[in-house]
Structure formats: C-alpha cells, structure tokens
Amino acid sequence: MTQTTKKVLVVGIIVVVVAGVASWRAVRRRPAPRTREITGATIRTLDVARQMAEVEFAHPKTGRRIRLTGTLAPGCEILVDGQPATLADLQVGDLVDVRGTVYPDYSVQADRVCVYRALSDTSPVPPNTQPATAPADGS
Numbered sequence: 001m002t003q004t005t006k007k008v009l010v011v012g013i014i015v016v017v018v019a020g021v022a023s024w025r026a027v028r029r030r031p032a033p034r035t036r037e038i039t040g041a042t043i044r045t046l047d048v049a050r051q052m053a054e055v056e057f058a059h060p061k062t063g064r065r066i067r068l069t070g071t072l073a074p075g076c077e078i079l080v081d082g083q084p085a086t087l088a089d090l091q092v093g094d095l096v097d098v099r100g101t102v103y104p105d106y107s108v109q110a111d112r113v114c115v116y117r118a119l120s121d122t123s124p125v126p127p128n129t130q131p132a133t134a135p136a137d138g139s
Contacts, residue, residue, distance in 0.1 A: 037099045038068075045069075048088050053110075055098060070100060070108030080115040090115060 041057035044067060054069040072078075078085045090096075094117060100110035 031104045033101045033103045035099065036102050037097065039097045041096050041098060043090060043092050043094045043096055046087070046090055046092055051087060053087075053090070055096060068108050070098075070110050072113075073100070073109045073111040076110055077112045078115075079113070081117055085115070 038055065038057050041055040043053055044056050045054040047053070051072045052069060053072075054067055056065060056067045058064070059066055072087060078087060078090070080089055090113070094115045096116070097114045098110050099112040100108050102108050
C-alpha cells in the first residue's frame with residue numbers, strides 16, 4: 001500500500017466517523033412528541049368532517065392567549081358533562097379540557113376532550129375551577 005493510498009484511507013475513515021457522530025447528535029436533539037393537557041380552553045372553530053377543531057386558552061405562566069388547531073386521534077375519548085359524546089355534539093364556545101400529543105412540527109392530536117356545559121350540583125366541575133359565589137356583603 002502506498003503512502004498516498006494510506007492517507008486517502010485515513011481521511012475517508014475520519015470523514016465517515018465525523019459524519020456518523022454528526023448524524024447521531026442531530027437525531028438525539030430532535031424533540032420527541034410530548035403529551036400535554038390544556039384546561040379551561042374555549043372551542044373557537046369546529047370542522048366535524050375533517051375531525052379538526054381550534055381552541056383558545058391562556059398560557060398558564062404568561063397569561064398570553066394562544067390558539068391551537070388540532071385533530072382527533074383514532075379512538076379519541078369525548079365527554080360532555082361526563083357523558084360519552086361525539087365530535088358532532090360539541091359546539092363553538094364550549095369550555096373544554098383537552099389532553100393530546102404535541103409533535104415537533106407543532107401539530108396537535110387530541111386523545112381526550114372533556115366539555116363542561118352545565119356547572120350544576122349534578123355535573124362535574126372542571127379541574128382548577130371554582131364555582132362563582134356572591135360577595136359576602138351582598139353587593
């Protein structure tokens with residue numbers, strides 16, 4: 001083996017190793033899908049045929065209003081006041097809690113949607129929500 005052939009071989013091996021390490025680091029940095037829960041959101045748009053909805057909610061840390069559009073996962077559980085329902089039963093303006101997966105491209109797929117319409121003694125109270133009460137002084 002000549003000196004030139006050895007140099008080419010060593011440079012080739014170095015290039016392959018560097019490319020492998022770079023690829024491994026790029027794959028490792030790619031964010032994984034995350035499961036998140038949004039509470040106290042409001043349905044803004046609803047497309048039953050495409051299985052899509054847009055909700056608006058306040059960011060829990062900043063209070064900034066955020067709108068997210070998402071689809072329903074196959075087998076998505078939908079509840080209206082604790083009773084099983086379908087997407088067609090939902091209405092724009094409904095108060096919802098949504099659990100779903102947020103993907104790296106910011107697409108969202110809901111796997112559980114809970115709608116709270118009637119806040120009475122017989123229906124569940126949304127988490128982190130207190131019933132409205134009158135002031136003690138009667139005003």
